[in-house]
Amino acid sequence: MSDNDETSRKRPNILVTGTPGVGKTATASLIAEELGLKHINVGELIKQHKCFDGYDDTLETHILDEDKLLDLMETLFQECADENMGIVADYHSCELFPERWFDLVLVLRTNTDVLYDRLDKRGYNEKKRTENLEAEIMQVVLEEARESYDIEIVHEVPSNTVEEMESNVERCRLWIEQWVANNS
Template sequence: MSDVDGTERKRPNILVTGTPGVGKTATASLIAETVGLRHVNVGELIAQHKCYEGYDDALDTHVLDEDKLLDLMEGIFQECADEGMGIVADYHSCELFPERWFDLILVLRAKTDVLFDRLTERGYGEKKRSENLEAEIMQVVLDEAKESYDVEIVHEVTSNTVEEMESNVERCRLWAEQWIANNS
């Protein structure tokens, strides 16, 4: 696989995506640790570098400055490639990222009762919690991933329990080992 500047990459890049509360950050962090990739929490990156254009009171969220975020991430991808390192990024949306960035898209799914409890624990208000539950029921993120990337690299997995998360991490480890073997 070629990198942003056309050089061959030595490590894969993975995107872990899904509705808020499905376990993206925990899963991505474990994948990074297990596989030896750099974890990029896109939400933290956005906050840290103020990649937003304003605030939407009705949706209770910042309005993303996609250009600023993508420019910032392009630099991170290049830096990691120069170091022979791969990335595992996590974010609740995926259609904004260039298809060439990722070798695997992992879409985490959770049952609505599990998701409801997780979002309640986070202090989500009724409106925001309902919107996210509806998005999960309607499989918005999964459909977005399938429309934005080659369906061969999009994998839907459940993330209701710690055991499922550990299984997902192990599957990614095995997949990454095979990717490295195939691309060395």
């Protein structure tokens, strides 16, 4: 996406990020549905287009091919910009994406007792569950977002309940209205 395309966008792009299990996909889906944005579930995109370089047996996860993923996403972002459509993408990491792609970065945070139950329900093994709980406690994704993007576009929001999720969608609605007003 060229700088010219970036500045002429009619709709903003949002990244919803956080530790696995905090509700990224559910929140991003609601934002997309209610606010008319295209939802990109990056994890699903990786699976569909086989953007991986092997498998980590210990963590029971694929090893990401970042170049393949970013090339694929660059095309999607350009197509959406050409169609005057904004994007809401969700992924558990944010540092690999170019800063110019996003106008707002929502970092979802969840209490560890809630997160533990969600990860347990997903069938995560103990090692994977422990690593993700420690990442949430240590604010790993939040710090990664603050280091990767302009601090003014990074917002930490709670994601423990359906009500908090709905509140986050409403905050995005208000933010998008302001973004559109400022950029028209």
